[in-house]
Amino acid sequence: MRALLQSTHLTYGQKTQTIIKMLGEFSDPILDTRWLFVSLVRKADNKENVMNSEVYKESPVVHQPAFIDGHSVEIPILKILQQDGSVYDGADLPNIDQALATKIYKTLAFHRVLDERMVGAQRQGRISFYMAALGEEAASVGGAAGLEDQDMIMAQYREQGALMYRGFALEDFMNQMFSNEKDLGKGRQMPIHYGSNELNYMTISSPLGTQIPQAAGYAYGQKLQGKDAVTLCYFGEGAASEGDFHAGLNMAAVHRAPVIFFCRNNGYAISTPSDEQFVGNGIASRGVGYGIKTLRIDGNDILAVLKATQLAREYALKENKPVIIEAMSYRLGAHSTSDDPSGYRTREEEAKWQAHDPILRMKNWMLANKWWDEEQEVSLFESLREEVLAAVKVAEKIDKPPVEDLVTDVYDQVPKHLQSQLDELKQHIKKYPESYPFTAGRIK
Amino acid sequence: MAQMNLLHAINNALDIAMAENDSALCFGEDVGHFGGVFRATSGLQEKYGKARCFNTPLVEQGIIGFANGLAAQGSTPIAEIQFADYIFPAFDQIVNEAAKFRYRSGNEFNVGNLTIRSPYGGGIAGGLYHSQSPEAYFAHTPGLKVVVPRNPYQAKGLLLAAIRDDNPVVFFEPKRLYRASIGEVPEEDYQLPLGKAEVVKQGTDITVLAWGAQMEIVEKAIEMAANEGISCELIDLRTILPWDVETIAASVMKTGRLVISQEAPLTAGFASEIAATIQSECFLHLESPIARVCGMDTPYPLALEKEYVADHLKTYEAIKQSVNY
Numbered sequence A: 001m002r003a004l005l006q007s008t009h010l011t012y013g014q015k016t017q018t019i020i021k022m023l024g025e026f027s028d029p030i031l032d033t034r035w036l037f038v039s040l041v042r043k044a045d046n047k048e049n050v051m052n053s054e055v056y057k058e059s060p061v062v063h064q065p066a067f068i069d070g071h072s073v074e075i076p077i078l079k080i081l082q083q084d085g086s087v088y089d090g091a092d093l094p095n096i097d098q099a100l101a102t103k104i105y106k107t108l109a110f111h112r113v114l115d116e117r118m119v120g121a122q123r124q125g126r127i128s129f130y131m132a133a134l135g136e137e138a139a140s141v142g143g144a145a146g147l148e149d150q151d152m153i154m155a156q157y158r159e160q161g162a163l164m165y166r167g168f169a170l171e172d173f174m175n176q177m178f179s180n181e182k183d184l185g186k187g188r189q190m191p192i193h194y195g196s197n198e199l200n201y202m203t204i205s206s207p208l209g210t211q212i213p214q215a216a217g218y219a220y221g222q223k224l225q226g227k228d229a230v231t232l233c234y235f236g237e238g239a240a241s242e243g244d245f246h247a248g249l250n251m252a253a254v255h256r257a258p259v260i261f262f263c264r265n266n267g268y269a270i271s272t273p274s275d276e277q278f279v280g281n282g283i284a285s286r287g288v289g290y291g292i293k294t295l296r297i298d299g300n301d302i303l304a305v306l307k308a309t310q311l312a313r314e315y316a317l318k319e320n321k322p323v324i325i326e327a328m329s330y331r332l333g334a335h336s337t338s339d340d341p342s343g344y345r346t347r348e349e350e351a352k353w354q355a356h357d358p359i360l361r362m363k364n365w366m367l368a369n370k371w372w373d374e375e376q377e378v379s380l381f382e383s384l385r386e387e388v389l390a391a392v393k394v395a396e397k398i399d400k401p402p403v404e405d406l407v408t409d410v411y412d413q414v415p416k417h418l419q420s421q422l423d424e425l426k427q428h429i430k431k432y433p434e435s436y437p438f439t440a441g442r443i444k
Numbered sequence B: 001m002a003q004m005n006l007l008h009a010i011n012n013a014l015d016i017a018m019a020e021n022d023s024a025l026c027f028g029e030d031v032g033h034f035g036g037v038f039r040a041t042s043g044l045q046e047k048y049g050k051a052r053c054f055n056t057p058l059v060e061q062g063i064i065g066f067a068n069g070l071a072a073q074g075s076t077p078i079a080e081i082q083f084a085d086y087i088f089p090a091f092d093q094i095v096n097e098a099a100k101f102r103y104r105s106g107n108e109f110n111v112g113n114l115t116i117r118s119p120y121g122g123g124i125a126g127g128l129y130h131s132q133s134p135e136a137y138f139a140h141t142p143g144l145k146v147v148v149p150r151n152p153y154q155a156k157g158l159l160l161a162a163i164r165d166d167n168p169v170v171f172f173e174p175k176r177l178y179r180a181s182i183g184e185v186p187e188e189d190y191q192l193p194l195g196k197a198e199v200v201k202q203g204t205d206i207t208v209l210a211w212g213a214q215m216e217i218v219e220k221a222i223e224m225a226a227n228e229g230i231s232c233e234l235i236d237l238r239t240i241l242p243w244d245v246e247t248i249a250a251s252v253m254k255t256g257r258l259v260i261s262q263e264a265p266l267t268a269g270f271a272s273e274i275a276a277t278i279q280s281e282c283f284l285h286l287e288s289p290i291a292r293v294c295g296m297d298t299p300y301p302l303a304l305e306k307e308y309v310a311d312h313l314k315t316y317e318a319i320k321q322s323v324n325y
């Protein structure tokens, strides 16, 4: 052991590996004991920063300053499917058969219809707010389709497609958007902040980027408990500027968390175009910086999204390492129903991207495969529109949550001070019932 | 004089500050060409150029860290945080850096030129993360000034004072009133004092104190009280830190009663600080316990917002209770 520790021709990493192996063979492989020895190695290795010095050893030595250009890493983009529905020559298809393709396509169609109808419902004043994902539906639906149901999805907010794919019912979407008493989130968050424990879809939180380091932690826990599961974390290219993004990637890389970071690069963060968001080579180049396996794909190419996610899952699980995928797309719609893009971009720019519709692209492929026909297309969209409209009418008639829901879930149990605040509120509502119409009638 | 809404008044103040001071810069998320998601910085980029009014990357800690650097260097940063609910990633730069810059260096360096603007408050169906009133977190931080205006006239005068004040100022703008509150505002330059409360309406029976958007709600409550023959003295605190103990204490000495109404949750809200100080300043003059009418001690809800908030009815009830004590 001492000889090993003192050897100069082995790197820190090699020494650690050898010790871990030896201990695994000779003794009870308790992690703590191993790490004790690993820290011995660290001490024995008489350098300030062991990891860095290893990297330095690999660097070619030069005697004239040689700056590396910020864009010197060339990042290819994976494309499998062309807009006309044909597959690029030499492209590897993901694992997909007619059943899976049909499920994906139907989910995409549902996504498009729901968005269209709910933007309309917001205009009519039926819901307060909505966020559509027009033109970038393939990223969320394809991402979920590349996972297994036991994998956790931690999304930003524009990934309702992933939740649809997981089977979140139309009524569940509606109940959340109408903040009624059947909403799983108890009517507490703004529309589109969905979540479902049963479907392994973490409830959306508005503060941007916060889910990124959380995904690293979640995935690390999955790994330690030996689960056959990974975590997929969605975020926008804008959110990737947050400190939490950098923290999350580095934590995941250092601690080898089986997490798939999935960036939807849709060109905008509200009004801010991505060329005012960063100067580097997209988000993918940062993956390289953190030592994370990185793949850039055409986000409007459902087959590329599926392929990338399937591969990433396999790799993350097998190697216990993170992966980052950057899906290039375009936010065709407004940021939200509170936004009007005409204030910051041109119709011509939007038209260019309309020609890259991911749903139409998949449809063309389905048609070419004879897996789908125009008749099915018409009847699918027709019935979806009717279903959504009917569901709106049901959800908007359901009561708001009961007043008691104000104080539950702040803690595991309602503490005394909140109980008395609630009691006081009820007395007050009884005094002015006409001012609190949602709850007054139901207070005993 | 011109009719302005609160956004116009803010925009006008920023315009004046940038015109008089070449080192004044406005920046934040979507602040540049688009003029901010609420349009408070509309037209400033066209007028002063991209170097002085610009979009930043989406990173609040970066925005305030950058602003701290600029302020230390001698520029006059006016940084926008898109929603007060999203100020927390910048908490370290504000609480540990901006607030302590001067003290820790023995005034070798300071960031007195820093102003942070941010829309705050509820009543807009914004749920947990577009509704919060986080002033108390910052009021707990020596070295900061915290200011909250109630209407367009106040907003312009207080913002100009905040920008010119030689201390870092967090300026919370009542977003519910951005377009709803309209009033006469002088087009020329003027300032309103920081650290000074304003007695908005004289009264004899009870002092009612609030700030920001809550002032509008409290005004409704004191009208209801007036119909019952209760004469309320209405005070707008305006500056949360450092706050104007004198004006409040003088009023309470006169009326013997105090109701404080705030949007933020009850526990450890700024109303609690005021209650404690006034209780010791005015102990022998008090006719009834000081009352706080606040948001409930829960996150800010959505569907039950109406029930949750410290509305005019709850404030009115507290006024009556205090008078009938």
Ligand SMILES: Cc1ncc(C[n+]2csc(CCOP(=O)(O)OP(=O)(O)O)c2C)c(N)n1
Pocket: A158, A206, A207, A208, A209, A235, A236, A237, A238, A239, A240, A264, A266, A268, A269, A270, A331, A335, B029, B058, B060, B082, B086, B089
């Ligand atoms: C911490 C934080 N800061 C600011 C915001 C306000 N905000 C909501 S969405 C958004 C833009 C996000 O852009 P991006 O991450 O690219 O996602 P996209 O909307 O394009 O899907 C901003 C600035 C927020 N929600 N959280």
Ligand SMILES: [Mg+2]
Pocket: A236, A237, A238, A264, A265, A266, A267, A268, A269, A270, A331
């Ligand atoms: Mg984006």
